[in-house]
Amino acid sequence: MKRRKSDIVNIGNIQIGETNRIAVQSMTNTPTSDREATLRQIKQLEEAGCDIVRFTVNNMDAVRNIAYFRENTTIPLVADIHFDYKLALEAAHAGISKIRINPGNIGSDERIKKVADICREKSIPIRIGINSGSLEENILIKYGSPTPEALCESALMAAKTLERFDFNNIVLSVKSSDVITMIQANRLIAERSTYPLHLGVTETGTARYGIIKSSVGIGALLADGIGDTVRVSLTDDPVNEVKAANYILRSLKLKKGINLIACPTCGRTGIDLIPIANKLQDELDKITCDKQINVALMGCIVNGPGEAREADVGVAGGKGEAVLFRKGEIIRKINENEIIEILLSEIRQLL
Known part of the structure; x- marks a missing residue:
């Protein structure tokens, strides 16, 4: 199948975009402040075939553990930042591979500029993570609900904000718990941008049903050549997310196994x-x-x-x-x- 041509982005030792293989991501569900439990889960995910691991960075204890994780694993690590932009700055200094921010809760353009400046200095990509549950108020007023067009506009507006600050080392993601909304939103972005796309249906629920929803949403886009990284989000052991994602890729002959x-x-x-x-x-x-x-x-x-x-x-x-x-x-x-x-x-x- 013909892949959408997207920009190349380096996330630690993994390169995505263009014809690079599609990377599998997951997220730890341990408190990041518990460094041994989190490191153990990072290694379990890596052994299961995960390429990139994200974890929440919601306090300085989590930030302080980034260096420890870096010393004990080579897999690219992503800091998931909400509300407090200063944690993004600290994570960048600590050696994180990528930062994920949500424009709906990160704050003013001034704060975004500070994050962009440090990430540019350290060659750290930023993933703009748009979620139907946390869209900006002005977008919701305009569209009335988290429609595909609303999700797309939010993502592209956030990308333009970073571009104004001379930053284009960007990955985009638009997620919804509604499969059709997620598919349509990603198709819109694929038409209007060349940034690499991270695919996922959010909050899918238990493995029994969540794997099916994720397979439909992620699989439909991958079959169209859209997508550079994927995560199957489950209310389950994160290792099962990785297994499911790899099954999806193999079923479309996008990964060997x-x-x-x-x-x-x-x-x-x-x-x-x-x-x-x-x-x-x-x-x-x-x-x-x-x-x-x-x-x-x-x-x-x-x-x-x-x-x-x-x-x-x-x-x-x-x-x-x-x-x-x-x-x-x-x-x-x-x-x-x-x-x-x-x-x-x-x-x-x-x-």
Whole structure:
């Protein structure tokens, strides 16, 4: 698919924009003042495949821990700033990789200028984070509600303010808990700006429903070539946000990894496929892979052999057994209780 051409922005050791790979972000949910708990979660997110980690900076204790995080991890770190612009200044001095501000609550242009000045001096990008729940009062009066046009105008006005202060190292994001509003707002910005876009549906709720809402919103835009970084926001363990984001990218062939193709089962299924598929997926999630590997787990002889032949490795189930395929060739029959172990062995040989 053709990607939208966006400006290049460097966030620590990660470069986004243009044809750079789409970065996965998440946010810690520990008090940033608790440096050990926060560092532990940062490392968990990195191990899960996160590229950029954001955390709240809501007091000086949080600021003081930035240097500690920097000493103990190389992943780019983003300071999430609300209300108190002075915390943004302190975070910049502390070595943060990026600063996220919300024009709806950061204050006057004079304050924004001070943040822009320090970020320019230290080559720190600023993400303008527009949220439907905290739009400026004048925008809400003009549009009556957080419409896509309102979100777009707020983001572009904030970008113009930074531009007036000779700052253009900018990432934009417009988020709403309404999927359609989020999609439409980002499409408007993509037409009117070349700044890289961070995508996310905000406040989606629990993983059960939130992953679906995020997949629809983020996926629709990525399929149009729009988006440079993504976050799946869930009321859940942040590690699950990272897993979901990577699944979305892989499903659109925007990131390589192990792709499990498994049939939905029907009355013809000859093996106990559902627990096998879940156990296999749990094991695959533990494997770090920078190659595209397709694994087929099929329950019967109708679509099974065809799907398995198209995969790098796969099985087609029979009655209590399965046929093992490797790159389209039948290898041998295996017992049902061997499927997971043998597939994992085959996959490891492909890594």
